[in-house]
Amino acid sequence: MGKIYGYARVSTKTQRLDRQVRNIEEFCKEKKITHIYKEKYTGTKTNRPQFQKLLAVIKPTDTIIFDSVSRMSRNAEEGYELYMELMNRGIDLIFIKEPHINTTYYKQMQSKKVEIASTGKKSTDTLIQAILDAITDFQNEETKEKIRIAFEQAEKEVQDLHVRISEGIKTTQRINTTLPEEQRKQIGQKKGSTFVTKKSIEMKENIRKMSKDFEGNMKDTEILKILPISRNTYYKYKKELLNE
Known part of the structure; x- marks a missing residue:
């Protein structure tokens, strides 16, 4: 050998x-x-x-x-x-x-x-x-x-992830419309938040897989339509990933 x-x-x-x-x-x-x-x-x-x-x-x-x-x-x-x-x-x-x-x-x-x-x-x-x-x-x-x-297959896995995230956002948005404001689920990270959470880790991983600046082939505008985070939070996470 x-x-x-x-x-x-x-x-x-x-x-x-x-x-x-x-x-x-x-x-x-x-x-x-x-x-x-x-x-x-x-x-x-x-x-x-x-x-x-x-x-x-x-x-x-x-x-x-x-x-x-x-x-x-x-x-x-x-x-x-x-x-x-x-x-x-x-x-x-x-x-x-x-x-x-x-x-x-x-x-x-x-x-x-x-x-x-x-x-x-x-x-x-x-x-x-x-x-x-x-x-x-x-x-x-x-x-x-x-x-x-x-x-x-590798490409399909990324596409499936996009679909699951998009469907999850739509479901949460639909449920939120039937609930009082205080009971609604947060879609995206609150502005100014600096805590490391399970969701922030998950979103960063999604950005890493999707963005053409990392492992994916999607533009920022395309990812923002899919991920349940605000524009400011998205760019904050992306900046942190770039610094890493």
């Missing part, structure tokens, strides 16, 4: 890498990690400085561990090409959150091919090779589909 490397990436300089690094270390447990490469890079391409350093030292039988497939590449097409390139170099890829697309699975599929000896007849051997090529193409497409689904 070769060396084990980790790779952690965030999309802005203000984001923290702690969670990804911790997940990689916990996944390895007793196994020795040679090095965890850490990157704060906003690009969507694969020409990231730290990642390029990793690619320069990686060798056949080595392993790269990612917290998620989205850390390797944000684009499914580029992710697939990189996946195949590294696997064909004899490098194992492990995705903690999407184990079903680890290279181990793909290699198991390849090993299940039926080994057919050459018959010595050109026409028959051509047919056999065509069948094996078709099997390989099918496996490649299956792997590509699994990677695409992994990216789409």
Whole structure:
């Protein structure tokens, strides 16, 4: 078995890498990690400085561990090409959150091919090779589909979160209209509040996941329509996140 490397990436300089690094270390447990490469890079391409350093030292039988497939590449097409390139170099890829697309699975599929000896007849051997090529193409497409689904699933989880929050706001607003003012639930943080509450922690996490300035792809105006907080509170939380 070769060396084990980790790779952690965030999309802005203000984001923290702690969670990804911790997940990689916990996944390895007793196994020795040679090095965890850490990157704060906003690009969507694969020409990231730290990642390029990793690619320069990686060798056949080595392993790269990612917290998620989205850390390797944000684009499914580029992710697939990189996946195949590294696997064909004899490098194992492990995705903690999407184990079903680890290279181990793909290699198991390849090993299940039926080994057919050459018959010595050109026409028959051509047919056999065509069948094996078709099997390989099918496996490649299956792997590509699994990677695409992994990216789409991550996006769907964010969208589902948006829907749940929006529905929660509407429900609270509807209930509030039937209650006396003193019994109405607070939607959003009260102006001037400086206390750390369960709700403030939850809202900050939502902002981190949604905002394009962190891990998401939404604008401030779009998030404000969804989250049950005021404009002032939103920007206060965002500023605190940036300072972190």
